[in-house]
Amino acid sequence: MSVISYILAAITVGGGLAAVLLKNMVHCALAVSLAFAGLALLFLDLDAQFAGFVQILVYVGAVAILVVFAILLTRSSETPKDGGVFSPTWLAGLVVAAAVFAVIGWAVLNSVGGLSYETAVPAVTVQQIGQELMGRYVLPLEIVALLLTVATIGAVIVAMHEKEDAK
């Protein structure tokens, strides 16, 4: 990893940490946008240009806006009066997360040595990706299109204002 990878990794991890730890929900949304942007830059650093730009469009552009709207619509930017922002069983959750990190880190450090091919930069163009999407991956692409349609309609119906509740 080069110096710039370390800087990008620090930005991403710092954004994630801030998103989990901050008290104000709007600050959390901004921090998670920073983490998403850092991940997009990490993708660019890994020579996956298309995935990086998709990450910026989908996450920084759409998901972050959705999160901000949900926060403002549920008025959860106000900090709760009792007991803070963490659940009473936060210690158990922290222990589980630390244990998961320990196991994954141990597995990575002990197994990955034989797998790192120091290959040249893969010359992948957007045209190749498009041809793969329209050729070998056309069925998954159609299924994803259907899934996105269903999810859009489902989200609108679930969040729609019901008339009988308005009275």
Place this chain on the structure above:
Amino acid sequence: MTPLAGYLLVAALLFSIGLAGALTRRNAILVLIGIELMLNAANLNLIAFWRYGPHPEALTGMMFAIFSIAVAAAEAAVGLGLVISIHRHAQTADLDEMNRMKG
């Protein structure tokens, strides 16, 4: 440490942060943010394995990551819609107060 191991460790750290957020926060939206962080960490793994794998020209890891991003976007839309709907019903987004399945 090889570059692949470095990226995998960053992804593991991000996954653990997301898991800690999903397990410890009280607000449902923050739990969804934690889940998004975990999904993003998995995407970073896919891209790193694609870049340092034996056949990057086959594009499998990249395709998996792109489809994963699409599915995660659908999940975020439905999840946040559910949170808004539950908030309208129960007047709270606090998971500790959502202890009944019947409204």
